[in-house]
Amino acid sequence: MRQTPAPPPGLATPLQFLRGVGPQRAALLEKKGLSTVEDALFFVPLRHEDRTRLTPLRALQPGQTATCAGTIVGLSPPPPGRARQPFTVMLRDESGHATASWFGWRYLARALKRGQRLVLHGKVARYRGAIVLQQPDWEVVEGGEDERLHTGRLVPVYSLTEGLGQRALRALMWRIVEQFAGQVAETLPDAARARRRLVGLARALADGHFPQTEAALAAAHRRLAFDDFLLLQLGLAILRARTTRARGLSLAPRGELVARLRAMLPYRLTAAQERVWDEIRRDMAAPHPMHRLLQGDVGSGKTVVAALAVLTAVEAGYQAAVMAPTEILAEQHFVTFRDLLEPLGVGVTLLTSALKPRARAAARAALAAGEAGCAVGTHALVEQGVAFRRLGLAVVDEQHRFGVEQRARLRGKGEHPDLLVMTATPIPRTLALTLYGDLDVSVIDELPPGRRPVVTVTRAEAKRREIHAFIGAEVAAGRQAYVVCPLVEESEALDLAAATDMARRLGEEVFPRLTVGLLHGRLGVEEKDAIMRRFKAGEIQVLVSTTVIEVGIDVPNASVMLVEHAERFGLSQLHQLRGR
Template sequence: AEGVAHRPDPEALKRFYDALPFTLTRAQRRVVADVLSDMAAPRPMHRLVQGDVGSGKTVVAAAAIFNAVCSGCQAAMMAPTEILAEQHAASLQDLLGRLGVRVELLTGRLPARRREALLEGLASGEVHVLVGTHAVLDRQVTFRRLSLAVTDEQHRFGVRQRALLAAKGFSPDVLVMTATPIPRTLALTLYGDLDVSVINEMPPGRRPVRTRWLRPSQRGQAYRFLAEQVARGRQAYVVCPLVEGSEDGGAKAAVDLHRRLVRKLPHLKAGLLHGRMSGAEKQEVMRAFRDGEISVLVATTVVEVGVDVPNATVMLVEDADRFGLAQLHQLRGRVGRGSAESYCLLIAEPTTPEAEQRLRVMEQVHDGLEIAEQDLRLRGPGEIFGTRQHGLPDLRVADPFRDLELLELARREARRLLEADPRLRRPEHAALRRRLARPYADQLRLVMTG
C-alpha cells in the first residue's frame, strides 16, 4: 500500500537537534537516520527500534513525530501504562512544544469535557500529536491525517491492538520500540518482514547492572544487602508476582510483604504500589518515591515500565522464576539509571529446567536483543501470521535458527521479486498471488503491524 512520503526538512531537523538538552549518541543518530529514510519512501515504514532501558529510544520517536508534523500530518504514540504515557507526553510537550507542536495526552481518566475538546482538535488537525494508553484505540478517536503510529514497550500490547492503532490512519508509517522484543516480533525480524534498528550505545556514565540469582535460603542475605544500600542513601524496589496472598502455592504478595517490612523494618520507609490502586494513589506513591520520601518501593510489575528514579540502585525480585525474560529484563532496567553501581537480585527456587535457564540467562546476559534471542529459543517464535505471541512455530520443516542462511537468502529473493512485481501481476507469479491471497488476506494485515 502507498503511504505518505515524509520529506525531511533540513532546517526543521536542525531546529529539532538544537532544541535537545543533550547531544545524541552516535547510535541514536544512526537510528534516527534509518527512521527518517524509511519515512521519506512512499511505502509505509514498519520498523522496530530496540534499545536497552535508558539508551534513548524516546528521542528517536520524537524525531520521527516532528518529521511527520513538519509534513503536515499527525502522529500517535501508545504506551501500556498511564505512568509511562504521562511521562512521554510531558517529555514531548517540553521538547516539541517549543517548536510549535501541540501534544495532548489521552487516558481513560480524562474528564468528559476535556476529552470532547481533545477529540475535536484531533479531528480538525489542531492537535498534532496524541499520546495515550489503550484509550487511543477508542472508536471515537479519529484523526484528520494520521501518518505515523508509534508503540512504546510493544511487548505489552497484543498484535491486534497495534493493528488497531495503525488502522486509525491510511497506511501510516509504523514504529515500534522496546527494550526486549517479544519472540513473535523477533521471528518476523528473522523472516525479514520487519526492519530493525538497534541502539547499541548507552549514554556516557551508565554501568551494567550486576545480577545474581539467589535461593530462598539466601533471602536474609539479600534483604541485609538492600538495607545497607538504603543506609547509604540509596533506594530500592522489591517486586512480587501477586498483589495479595492466594492459594497458588505460596507466591510472594506485595501487600503482605509490605505489611511485614513496615512492622519489622520500619526504618526502611517502605511504600506500596500495585495495579488495584487508583490512578491518584499510584501517582502520589511514585511522587514520594521520586522525592526520596520512600526508600523501598514494594510493588507488582506495575513498575516494569515508565519509572525513572536514578537514585534507585537495587531491584529485588521475589519468586523470579514466575516471570518471563522480557519482564525480568524490564524490571532490571529500573535500576542502573544513574552513575552509581546497581544490583538486581533474583530470589527463586525454579521447578522446571526452562525457569532455571531463564535465571541463568539473566545472570549472564545484559543485552536486550540477545535476551530476546534466548527467549525465542526457549519459547518459540509463535504463529507468524497470527496473534499468538509465543509457542512452537507453525512451520513444518524450517527452523529459524538452523536455517538462518536459507531464510536470509529467501528474504533477498522475495524482495527482489516484489521490487520487480509489487502486486504479483505477472503471469508467472499468478500461482504465488493466489496462494497468498486466499488463506492469508486478513493475516497479512496483522503481520505488517509487527
C-alpha cells in the same frame, strides 16, 4: 425417482455425521473449533505421555504414576445400596498382585471380566496396607500390541472442554486418523521435502496424533512446525509486498523542530542513535509507508529517537500517535513526550480508558480538530470513536504485546501513515526476521556513556535477612531501592493485597526508620505521578510495587531491586525490570 447416493465421507465431512458423534458431541467439539474432519486432523495433542514402559505389579510404589499390566483374578463391585464406594479389580502378573479401583463404576461391571488381561496407567497409592491404582486409564489387551490406544504406547493428551472426556476424544481421533489421514493432499514439492528431510503431511498428521516412537513424533512436529512458519512467512511476504507498493506520505520537512529539540537535550545522541535516526528519517521521506522495528535495550534511548520522528511528522503538517500496552507506561510516555515537545509548541494529549468521561471526550475532540500534534495512549487509541485530523505516524511501544490486528487498527486511523514499532526485548536477528518479516529492523546496540552493567544474582528465602541488610546499607549510602511483588494468578486484587502487605511489613518491621512507598495499578494518574515524583526526589527510600514499574520509571539514584518470586515473571519482564 432414484436418489443420488451420498458421497463417501471426506475431509470436509462435518464431524456430526461420523459414527459415534451426533449433534450433542458435535456441539462440544465445536467449542474447540472442530467442525469438520480436516479440523480434527489438524487438532494436534497438547502432549504425549509415554506409557510404553511396564512396571511389574510387585515394583509399584505409592506416589508414583505408572503403567502396568495384569490379568483380572477378581472383581468386587460395591455392596447393594453403597453405589458411592469404588469398584475394585484384583490383578496378578508374574511378579505379584495389585488392586485397581474406580468410582463411577457401572460401565466397568459390563466391560471387565475375570481372566481378561489389562494394561493400566495411573497414580499408585497404599490403602489399608495394599497397593492400589486409583482411577487408572485402562485397556483390555485382545487384538495385539499395535491396537492399544489408551495405554502401552505414546498416548496423546488433548485439550478438552466440559463434557468431553479424554478417552472418548482419543478414540474419536483414532478413528479419524485411521480413516482420513491418508486423504490429506501433500502441500510441498518432493524436492523441497527431500532437501529439508521432512516427512509427508499425511504421515506427519498420523504420527502427530498416534506415533509409534519418539523419533516419529519428533519428525511429525518438525514437519507441522515447518508448515506453520511457511504460512507465517508467506503472510508476512504478502504484507511486505503490499507495503512497498502502497502510496504513503512523504514526510520530509526542513527539520527545524528536530534541530531545536536536539539543541535542548543535555546530551548528544550516541552513534547508534544517530544511525537509527538516519534510517527512520530516510524511511519517512520515502513515498511509501515506513514499517520499521526499533530494537534497543532499556535505557538505550529509543524514546528520544521516537520523539524526533514525532516532530518530523508534526512539522510536515501531520499528527502522531504513540500506543503503549499498559496505562502506567502510557502515562510515563505522556510525561516524557510532554516535557520534550510542549516547549516546542507541540500539544500532547493522553488517552486511556482510565480517564474520566469528560477528560476522554476533550482528548478525542483535540485529536479530531488537530489541536494535539501528538496523542499518547493505550488500546483506547484504536477504539471506534477515536478520529485523527491527519495521522501521519503511528508509534507502537513494546511491540511483542500487540498483535498485527492492533497495529493495523492504529494505522487505519490515517491514510497510510508511517509505522514505527519499538521493543526493549532482545530478539536475535533471525528470529526478528521470522516473526516480523514485514518490518525493517533497526537496532540501537550502544548504551549512553556512563551506564554501568547490571549485576543480577539469585538468593534463597533463607538469605532474606542478608538481602534486607544489603538494601539497608545501600539506603544508608544515599541510594534507593525497589521491591517488586509478582502478579498473583492475573488478579489485580490479590496483586494489591500482596504488595500492600509487603509494604506494611517492610515499613513497620524491617525498615521502621525509612520511608516506604507503595505503587500499584489501581492508583489514579495523579496519585501515581505524586509517588513517582516523591521517589525521584528521594523522599521515598524504598518503593514497593507490583509490576507497574516494569516499564516507565527511571530513577538513576535507585541502585538495588529485590524481585520477589522471580519464577512468576517472564524473561521479558525480568529484562525490563533489570533496566529500571
